[in-house]
Amino acid sequence: MxxxxxxxxxxxxxxxxxxxxxxxxxxxxxxxxxxxxxxxxxxxxxxxxxxxxxxxxxxxxxxxxxxxxVAFEVGDSVNAAGRSCTIRDAIWHFKDAEPNFYLEAGGKRLSKRFKVDDLDPV
CATH class of the missing domain: 2.30.30.40 (SH3 Domains)
Structure with missing residues (x-):
């Protein structure tokens, strides 16, 4: 949300x-x-x-x-790269002046960081 x-x-x-x-x-x-x-x-x-x-x-x-x-907060459900995920962390990237989102899917933490354009709300 x-x-x-x-x-x-x-x-x-x-x-x-x-x-x-x-x-x-x-x-x-x-x-x-x-x-x-x-x-x-x-x-x-x-x-x-x-x-x-x-x-x-x-x-x-x-x-x-x-x-x-910002478009999402920790705990939101999103789709990323064809997977249903939950946002587990949101860290500000000062150089890019935007949040980086870290996800989990099926109880496993995804190591890649995602930007808002990589995510779709569920």
Whole structure:
């Protein structure tokens, strides 16, 4: 499903834990989500509520680089190269200024990266 408000999450193991809401910093550190394309769900005071697949977090706005809308998000079903797949990861490619999508099909991770033009919604 298209994401109307997408952003690139800038969160590394060196990020200030106070830049995430209480309880979210440890989960962000453990998942290593730096440079991931996330959906911005809402704004709650100083926090931006973001979603990456089934996970939701609250981070400060300065942890995000807005990128506008993107066609797919983690968890979406797509067709790629004649196969039915699920998007397992979305990483921002800074040089190309677009997301790279990583897929799985039949429970197996595909090693190739895909661009939005390679994918068709199911």
């Amino acid at each position: 298209p994401i109307a408000d997408a952003a690139v999450l800038r969160w590394t193991n060196q990020s200030d834990p106070n830049a995430a809401a209480p309880g979210d910093a440890d989960r962000l550190h453990s998942l290593n989500l730096d440079q991931r394309v996330v959906s911005v769900v809402s704004f709650e005071g100083e926090w931006s509520r973001i979603r990456f697949g089934a996970e939701e977090f609250r981070v400060r706005k300065d942890c995000l680089m807005p990128i506008g809308s």
